[in-house]
Amino acid sequence: MKTGGPAPDAQDDPADLLGRSVHDERVVARLNRVGVTEPDTIIQGAFAAYGRSDETGFGLSAEGLALYRQTNGEPRSRVIGTEAELIVSRIxxxxxxxAAPGSRAYEGPLPFGLRFGDPAEGVTKKLGAKPRRKGRSSDLPGRSPVVFVWNYEVGGLAVIVKLTAQHRLAAIYLAPLDRPTRQAREREASLRAMSGRIDPTSLPRIEALRSVVPTARWREAAAEVDMAERDIAEADRLLHCYLDAAKAAAARRSAPALHRATQRLVLGLNRINRRNGLIETLERDELGVFIEAVLTEAGFERARGEDITLTWREW
Incomplete structure (x- = not known):
C-alpha cells in the first residue's frame, strides 16, 4: 500500500497535508492529534469534512479525486488507489x-508564525504578501466576531484570513492555489517574454472585430427581454474601448498592456452585471468568443483551452 511518507512529529507544517489522501500517514497523524478519528460528514468518493471547529478549532476538508484533479491537478499522495480516494483540499x-458563540480555539501552532489576535498589518507582514482581495464576511452578525475576509496568495497556497471588527486575526484557511490562479501567475511572469510575439500587423484584423461586438445582438433582444439599455450602452462602450486598447497594445508589441486591457474589460463587465444580472449564459459565451478573437488576432498566447478571464470574472 502506498503512503505519503513517514509520520511526522507534532510540529509538522499543516500545509504539507494539502493534496494528500485522507489515508496518508501524515494526515492520519494530524487528525489523531486533534482527537478526530472519523469524518463528521462524508459523501463517499465526493467529499468529507473532519473536525468540528466549534469543538477543536480545527477543520479539514477533502474532495473526491476527480474533482481535485479538475481543480488542482494531480494529488501529492494516494493510498487506496481507486477513484473513490478523498484528497485534502482545505485546512x-x-x-x-x-465558529459560533462558545466554540473553542485551535490550540496548536498556526502556520506562518501567526497568532490569533494578530493585527491585520502583522498578518500581512508574516505572510510576506499583500492581500489580493479584501471583502466583508458572510457570517451572520451575532454568531461570529468575524467581519472582514482577506485573501492572499503565498507560494502555492491560497490563504484566507478572517478578521474581527478591530482587524484582528480570528481564523485562517489554507488551500492549494487552483489551476486558473496558477496559470494566471505563470502568465504574469511570462508576459514580458511574450511581448516579442505580439503581432503589430494585427491592427486591421482587431479593428474588423467591431462588426461582431456582441452588444448589437443584445440591443435587438432588449425589446423582448428585460435588459436595461443603460447597461447595454455601458457594456458597448467598454467593448469598444477594449478594441482601442488592444490595438494600442499590439502596436507597441506589449503583452502586459493587452493583459491589463482584458482585465479592465472583465472588471467593468462585473460591475455592470452586479446591477441586474445582464450577462447570462448566452451573453457570457458571446463575450468569451469575442475576447478570444481579440487575443488570438493580437498573438497573445494561452494554454490550449485556457480562459484567462476566469481569474477576474463573476459572470
Missing amino acids: DFSDAGC
Missing part, C-alpha cells in the same frame, strides 16, 4: 467564539 484554524 481551517479558528479562534474561540469564531
Whole structure:
C-alpha cells in the first residue's frame, strides 16, 4: 500500500497535508492529534469534512479525486488507489467564539508564525504578501466576531484570513492555489517574454472585430427581454474601448498592456452585471468568443483551452 511518507512529529507544517489522501500517514497523524478519528460528514468518493471547529478549532476538508484533479491537478499522495480516494483540499484554524458563540480555539501552532489576535498589518507582514482581495464576511452578525475576509496568495497556497471588527486575526484557511490562479501567475511572469510575439500587423484584423461586438445582438433582444439599455450602452462602450486598447497594445508589441486591457474589460463587465444580472449564459459565451478573437488576432498566447478571464470574472 502506498503512503505519503513517514509520520511526522507534532510540529509538522499543516500545509504539507494539502493534496494528500485522507489515508496518508501524515494526515492520519494530524487528525489523531486533534482527537478526530472519523469524518463528521462524508459523501463517499465526493467529499468529507473532519473536525468540528466549534469543538477543536480545527477543520479539514477533502474532495473526491476527480474533482481535485479538475481543480488542482494531480494529488501529492494516494493510498487506496481507486477513484473513490478523498484528497485534502482545505485546512481551517479558528479562534474561540469564531465558529459560533462558545466554540473553542485551535490550540496548536498556526502556520506562518501567526497568532490569533494578530493585527491585520502583522498578518500581512508574516505572510510576506499583500492581500489580493479584501471583502466583508458572510457570517451572520451575532454568531461570529468575524467581519472582514482577506485573501492572499503565498507560494502555492491560497490563504484566507478572517478578521474581527478591530482587524484582528480570528481564523485562517489554507488551500492549494487552483489551476486558473496558477496559470494566471505563470502568465504574469511570462508576459514580458511574450511581448516579442505580439503581432503589430494585427491592427486591421482587431479593428474588423467591431462588426461582431456582441452588444448589437443584445440591443435587438432588449425589446423582448428585460435588459436595461443603460447597461447595454455601458457594456458597448467598454467593448469598444477594449478594441482601442488592444490595438494600442499590439502596436507597441506589449503583452502586459493587452493583459491589463482584458482585465479592465472583465472588471467593468462585473460591475455592470452586479446591477441586474445582464450577462447570462448566452451573453457570457458571446463575450468569451469575442475576447478570444481579440487575443488570438493580437498573438497573445494561452494554454490550449485556457480562459484567462476566469481569474477576474463573476459572470
